[in-house]
Amino acid sequence: MVSAVRTVLGDIAPEELGVCDAHDHLFLRSPQLPGQELDDPAAARAELAAFRAAGGAAVVQWTPYGMGRRAADLPELSRTTGVRLVCATGMHQAAHYDAGLLGRLRGAGLAELFVSELTDGVGTSGVRAGLIKVAGGFHALDAHARWTMTAAAEAHHATGAPIAVHLELGTGALDVLDLLCGERGVPGDRVILGHLNRFPDPVVQRQAAASGCWLAFDGPSRAQHATDWRMPEGVHALAEAGFGDRLLLGGDTVVAGARSVDGGPGMPYLLRRVRPRLDAALGADLVDRILTEHPGRAFAADWK
Structure with a gap:
């Protein structure tokens, strides 16, 4: 079986992905972010x-x-811009959803929904998702997180899809791995942990990396989070500890004002500002691999 990255225009070889923003959003809607x-x-x-x-x-x-993926719009956006796109299935924290919707999904089989979107397509769009996204809580996993992650693990075992995890303010990484890898048998290299730059605990990061998981450093820091200047030092320490082959980078644009075309840092910031800082800290060769080779490996699957 040949590993492939499942893009909105079809499956491709991992090495075809190119320079990749490994965590971002073109479309997103949540009651937590009105307007x-x-x-x-x-x-x-x-x-x-x-x-x-x-x-x-x-x-x-x-x-x-x-959360407003607009999956049907993604293929044309990919064709017209020449940028390969990967769509997600999965579920975020409960606060991002209407209680009625959550109630209906609890009785409908969440893992089956994820599997359907990975294999048959999202709604009537025909676009197949290429990963499962779930979310933890602040330093803990509540009942909703355990439900969604258990469903994600089931869907992984049924399809081979990678699982990407929003860590709330960068916390709870080891609890997530205990559930997904320890209890549910997901291989470590099929798990991507997001937002580690927001809680730069070097001990936890090394412990997480030892599981074989991917460590994603994503998004320009906000004022209340660990600031960008600490990130090069943190990823350099991980590389020195032997985990340079487990790193990913992303932009995580979640609100309209953060897009570069609306005056924010947006997606280009990753290459315009973050990359030169990391080149100086890690060397350009490793940063090239983090942006090209690593996403291809992290998001490829032996699809079932």
């Missing part, structure tokens, strides 16, 4: 064009089920 929705196809097209102009070739969109 800040990413819901404009023209703006999404412009953002992808700006990313392409900066040297980008692929974007993995982590927007899961029920």
